[in-house]
Amino acid sequence: MTMLTILSKELRSYFSSLIAYVVIAMFLIVAGYSFYTYLVMFLTFVGADLKVGLWQYTFHYLRFAPLTLIPLLTMRLFAEEKKMGTIELLFTAPVRDLDIILGKYCACLLVYGLMLALTLLYPALIALYFSVEPGPLLACYLGLLLLGAACIACGTFVSSLTENQIVASIVTVAVLLTLWNLDWNEGVAGRQAVAVLHQISLSEHFLNFIKGVIDTDSVVYYLSLVFFFLFLTRCSLATRTWGLK
Amino acid sequence: MPAIEVEHLTKTYGSARGIQDISFSIERGEIMGFLGPNGSGKTTTMRILTCFFPPTGGSARICGHDILEDPFSVRRSVGYLPESVPLYRDMTVADYLGFFAGIKGIPRRARAAAAAEVMERCGLERHARRMIGMLSKGFRQRVGIAQAMLGSPEVLILDEPTVGLDPRQIAEIRDLIKSLGGSRTVILSTHILPEVSMTCDRVIIMYEGRLLAVDTPANLVQRIQALPRLYIEADAPADGLAAALIRVDGVRAVDPAPGQSGSSAACILETEPGAAVTNDVARCVCEQGWTLRSLGPASMTLEEIFIRLIDEQEGRA
Structure with missing residues (x-):
């Protein structure tokens, strides 16, 4: 119940502080342009598989949204409350830490979900002229949503570590890009190491989804990242009881 | 209990x-x-x-x-x-209080009434719809209370x-x-x-x-006032004033203090408990031909009170 109170307050502050509008607008400009570019490319090189290929290219490009825009959404979650001292009111109110974390996390996830939902315009436009296969498209959206869910959890955790929003966003970008690139050193890492890195890097699982494959492994992978980072957030909030302040 | x-x-x-x-x-x-x-x-x-x-x-x-x-x-x-x-500065007073009413577990229907009640108590009714960031410090303090x-x-x-x-x-x-x-x-x-x-x-x-x-x-x-202290200020040379006052019966110690104006000297006198020295002190100043500007019980600063209490405690221990 208190979780919903926090969620609705967070949502309101996203939209009253304009952050949500700015981030969504930026996203739609870049996403719209990339969709347009790929669409033109597929129409020019006739013969390419529009049904899967267009979505594969477009969504591969859209990964920029979770990796670079989500840190801008998550940076304020805890850092702002710490800076303003309002965290002290939450910590001394009859609220569980978990309610605070989930309320904030879900508010950010909803903003991100709205952002993605607005791009449904693209398949709707395509559907006017061509037939659109829902399966691969669904996989693409699910992949982007899950990737975002993991990134938001990561950003929530980083934001709980500092009271400086800029630091929170920069560190989140760094962590996310590292997690994304983790398996890019195939040339030098041993085969066993690469096998592990493939499993834990953000990119490998995402590529599955945009190929139109919904792999349980990948779903579980992203969900475990969400749990992992939210768990770390809870630990980070609990450090106040260690007397470190 | x-x-x-x-x-x-x-x-x-x-x-x-x-x-x-x-x-x-x-x-x-x-x-x-x-x-x-x-x-x-x-x-x-x-x-x-x-x-x-x-x-x-x-x-x-x-x-x-x-x-x-x-x-x-x-x-x-x-x-x-x-x-x-x-405070969340980008919220209105009513929204802010409504949010914390929710956080404190007040049911949704009762939140507005709870917020209205405390706003009335703190004199905030007319500011309910204003952004907290736009309020003066005094009103923000009231929102906090x-x-x-x-x-x-x-x-x-x-x-x-x-x-x-x-x-x-x-x-x-x-x-x-x-x-x-x-x-x-x-x-x-x-x-x-x-x-x-x-x-x-x-x-x-x-x-x-x-x-x-x-x-x-x-x-x-x-x-704290068990040990009486007097504040005195007079138009006199600072050294002369202190030297004259220490000779008065019942004065235990004389500490120079900052005076109210540049031309006068001021002292804090510690006197024997129970001794009525005010008259003697005043007479002493007048006999010297100085103008008495102020004479009365010395107010203690908080620091002095603390030091007093610490002394008292350690003396007892």
């Missing part, structure tokens, strides 16, 4: 000491003042009582609930205004509720706090002496993390 019972509370931050072996109890309906300079452990004590962080040692019970075993019940029975008066009062908690803990306000606002906040006495238990902290004597039923004096005294303001003033 007392509203607040604190036993041997201790908190250390790494190697730095927060508070040390604090014990006291507060009855229901009492207004208790925490008096002490900055860094004396007032905020630390309040943060422990509000379950912001746990103590390193000792225990405390609020309305019968232990802060370590049942922090949720403690939080439900306590309203807290932190020293920094944290209104937040603490939401849901009628049995205990109110207010950390420096009047700091940074102008005298008129201080008087208003003081009246508000006084009006709570009797029905609620209130702890408020301050480093201003008159504030405590005007608002509080009893005072806890803290210094460097230790509890120096728990008493009524009247008793404390009496204890």
